[in-house]
Amino acid sequence: MTIKEDVEHGVQKGTKEPLIREHKSQLVPASKRHPWMVYFTTFVAVCGSYEFGACAGYSSPTQDAITEDLNLSLAEYSLFGSILTIGAMIGAITSGPVADFIGRKGAMRVSSAFCVAGWFVICFSEGPVPLDIGRLATGYGMGVFSFVVPVFIAEIAPKDLRGALTTLNQFMITAGVSVAYVIGTVLPWRALALTSLIPTSVLLFGLFFIPESPRWLARRGHEKDFEEALQILRGKGADISQEADEIKDYITTLELLPKPKLLELFQRRYLRSLIIGIGLMFCQQLGGINGVCFYTSSIFELAGFSTTVGTIIYACLQIVITGLSVVLIDKAGRKPLLLVSGSGLVAGCIFISVAFYLKVQQVDVGGVPALALIGIMVYIGSFSIGMGAIPWVVMSEIFPINIKGQAGSIATLANWFGAWLCSYTFNFxxxxxxxxxFILYAATNALAILFIVVAVPETKGKSLEELQSTINA
Incomplete structure (x- = not known):
């Protein structure tokens, strides 16, 4: 009897046969396998996250050199720096449809192509126009990466590892920014642009060796490819029958529903997940992170603290605490970390506000630098432990696959709009x-805590199908 006949015979008897060739007695539950292929696949994907960080961190250490070499005015360089966010917004709008149409791997290839083209244009620029075009292209790639990487990781990861692996997205973004800050102090700006080609090269090469998202393949009707991809991810001897059946049953149920148009996403069925996704993105950005991140040096300078020492401490702490969040997210849970993070953000803002108040009032001025340093360290440490990564994790988990492209694009666009709004208004x-x-930022973060308490569910330890059917019931 053939494998296919065995499966059909099993179905007739009401049993579920494993979707692999080994005899059932030789099978090991997928949860007991060592998921090395999931780790490798995640590593390839988060090279896109590192590229995201390299794009974001490029403008800070290169400002003086680019301005001098190309004789740019402050306004021209400001446009160069800010146009990245415009490109990211465009990338956010198109990322969902692109990822739904050509797959998660295809979207990462498109994103990489824009980044490669953009870096080459920047490297060989001799004036502001090509410089801005290159920056816009890398911004587009960054916007697509910001959506597709956490979604791809969430769709390939076992539920007990999903939080930690998705959090690696933020860790690699942080690493990319920090490395750009450090090596940007010793490399010429054109050479720094070329170093940013390394993560995209690793990603493009690695994509040849990793499977496509099984959930995307299942939704597109590629059943054989779906089973093969899931088997590769869970291991050759793993029993994937139960997980495969859950995914197929859930997608079959979704396919019975009409594909919603953009405005139909706001109907009651999907409204809760959309509110959670968009709300968390605004909570992440409107609490002041881009103001603090983009203008760390000027904050330290205004407070009378060494900008060099402060920036190094800032970068190191961000990497360490983000790494700690990778370990904690699947143990402590998403919601507790978000609440701890939000509380720390409020405290950090209060410390910074008190420092500047003392300086303005000329009271205990000698303590201002230390108080400002404590405030910024508390702020960035708190952001890194939860609010930096977890909104992306939750966004990748809560949207049903039939609306993930559209809804994810809206949430990602909300994130980039919030980023632009924060960075644009900070100096004003x-x-x-x-x-x-910073009193205003403290109040915003306090409102974010209230939103998390009221609206955000705990997603730890649940399959995507179970989670999405609960939220969107």
């Missing part, structure tokens, strides 16, 4: 009131 707010700015 600081010129209005340095301590008032």
């Amino acid at each position: 707010l600081m010129s209005w009131s340095s301590y008032g700015t």
